[in-house]
Amino acid sequence: MPYASNGGTRLYWRCDGKRSLPALVLGNSLGTDFSLWDPVLPRLMRHFRVIRFDMRGHGASDAPRGAYTLAQLAGDLAAIVDAAGLERFHYCGVSLGGMVGMAYAQRDDHRLDRLVLSNTAVQFPEDAWNARIDRVMSGGMQAVADTVLERFFTSAFRARGDVNLERVRETLLSIDPDGYIGCCKAIRDMRIAEGLGAIDVPTLVITASDDQSTPPARGAEIVAAIPGAQLAGLPGAHIPMTELPVQWSDTVLAFLAPEGELSELERYDIGLERRREILGRDYVDARLAARTRFNARFQEMITQLAWGTIWTSSRFDDVTRRIVVLSMTAALGRWEEFELHVGAALRAGVEAQMIEEALFMVSVYAGVPAANTGFAIAGKLLKEHPAGDPHRAS
Known part of the structure; x- marks a missing residue:
């Protein structure tokens, strides 16, 4: 001590x-x-x-x-x-x-x-x-x-x-x-x-x-x-x-620790680093490299708002915020986003039992079919990350 x-x-x-x-x-x-x-x-x-x-x-x-x-x-x-x-x-x-x-x-x-x-x-x-x-x-x-x-x-x-x-x-x-x-x-x-x-x-x-x-x-x-x-x-x-x-x-x-009034560029830079932290640097950089003139402003807006404002708030810890996102994307059937965030969560060390618990909640409040699809997608990703599979024999 x-x-x-x-x-x-x-x-x-x-x-x-x-x-x-x-x-x-x-x-x-x-x-x-x-x-x-x-x-x-x-x-x-x-x-x-x-x-x-x-x-x-x-x-x-x-x-x-x-x-x-x-x-x-x-x-x-x-x-x-x-x-x-x-x-x-x-x-x-x-x-x-x-x-x-x-x-x-x-x-x-x-x-x-x-x-x-x-x-x-x-x-x-x-x-x-x-x-x-x-x-x-x-x-x-x-x-x-x-x-x-x-x-x-x-x-x-x-x-x-x-x-x-x-x-x-x-x-x-x-x-x-x-x-x-x-x-x-x-x-x-x-x-x-x-x-x-x-x-x-x-x-x-x-x-x-x-x-x-x-x-x-x-x-x-x-x-x-x-x-x-x-x-x-x-x-x-x-x-x-x-x-x-x-x-x-x-x-x-x-x-x-007041945030103050940040410029759009400052908010973008903060959001970009947060996005890389949560989703993975390789994935984010690949999305940035694939930007076009048509979607570039949209990508900037998402980085500033979702990642530079919402995901930088410390009211939720990162695990809680990830679980909220998984629950909402499953409930709404946004399966591409759900899969993306399950993979990112597993890579960040979120335990499979937390994802399982979120899907139990989805089954009660959004319906068994949504939870069933969620379990299928998460189960596929767990096979690629065996350390996170709660049913894998030790």
Whole structure:
């Protein structure tokens, strides 16, 4: 495991993604760990080299007994940035992670390019934190788990029994009480509001309409204090990256990785590389070589629209988007396109079982004859790619 160290405290961190991409560091909330970001990680990795870490007192980081401070937690972030070798980076923190981001941004030696503060605040009533500390001291993490989860998520989300809710619950129950209490004291005693005016990087503050812990008004206070800060409001509660991963990611990416207004040529170039990535370079280049005066503009339009706009969106991962295309082309009987995309999917490592499942869905919603033809075409291609045949003897 990679660890950084600050004042003798070991801090767990990990890096995911291409080193050629800009760096994005994520800071978790009180009562969670680096796995909090799992629902949005694949999408963020399309745009960034993502560095996650466990806040002091949480997860695989040390949990020394005693009160922590926001300055200390900001120092932990600085140690992780050094360990990861980051010269510059974006930072996004939720709740306590946002407080740490604000404290770090007030340091003279910060390396921030942009700052995202999600569902956070700069001050709370002291007695509320003292009451929570007393409950954990007397009853452990179980004593506060239900109350915390009620604040983390809306009642509708909790009623659905989403697997991510259970993951967050188990993480919360596994937190070392000493570490949790130490961070509670850091929040209770923080004094970062006075320095907000000194934050000198582009900042986005995200609030959620049903957030009981840090209501929208608390985010508005931060926006008013940080020069040039922007405000974005979402539905949901305190942990929107779990409950609303697409809306939350849309908001963050629009701020950190805006597409801007691309020219037709730029959109074409982006689309052409994406088309080659999905369908295969040889196939695409052969189609380009076969262009005529009659269809050249059509080919350009398809590359710009389908590949330069739709297929470059990171809302779907590539496997999901491939399965959607296979289902639609089978349902509509577009068998040439279906065969093309089955072959491309198999070459890209999509498992045959995923294609099989898509065709089961086609059989229910578009009819057995369509699924039957789809199975025949896919089965033919599977014989040419035996590693992907689920019925081939091992």
